[in-house]
Amino acid sequence: MAKTPETLDPIQVKTSMGTALRRLRERTPLTQEELGNRMHMDYRYIRRIEKGERGVSWYTVMRFLTNLDATPQDLADELAKQT
Secondary structure, three states: OOOOHHHOOHHHHHHHHHHHHHHHHHOOOOOHHHHHHHHOOOHHHHHHHHOOOOOOOHHHHHHHHHHOOOOHHHHHHHHHHOO
8 A cells, every 4th residue: 555645754754765875875886975075065964864864855865866876766766675
């Protein structure tokens, strides 16, 4: 059964997105610090996103994807693996 917006757990959403972004990063040879440098972000912010401690805007998601040479479909595939 598909989850509706009312049944989504905000914490699980952040955790799933962070895990998916971390997996995409790990496909590259980039560390959190190297990705942070590319994105002009502190690596600690990257770490908190990947751990699901921080929510992330679509703008930031697109910055991740651009800097990881990944597509929205790659992200969707990683998210689908978690369900």
